[in-house]
Amino acid sequence: MEQLSLEDLQRLLDDPNLEADIRRYGEDMRWAFDHHDELLKLYPDQWIFVINKEVIASGPNLRELIAHSQAKGIDTGKVFSCLMETNPRPLILEQS
Secondary structure: OOOOOHHHHHHHHOOOOHHHHHHHHHHHHHHHHHOHHHHHHHOOOEEEEEEOOEEEEEEOOHHHHHHHHHHOOOOHHHOEEEEEOOOOOOOOOOOO
16 A cells, blocks of 8 residues: 655645545445445445445446546545445454
């Protein structure tokens, strides 16, 4: 993953829409979790992108979904994304 320069970080922090974007992201995340069962039926084993409590894009391959969405002018850094797994794999954490 690419690291941000100090200039890029400062530009992000100076964005007047930052607070609204963070709030919307949280609302979109809650909406997706609240509607998980219906979204799973509509988008089984697909990635979904959510903005303003609406699925704006979906697909089985995240890299292709990002590229396709960016080509349509979607700022993929500001969308909530989630994989709607029909058979979720267990997450095993190791203690170090």
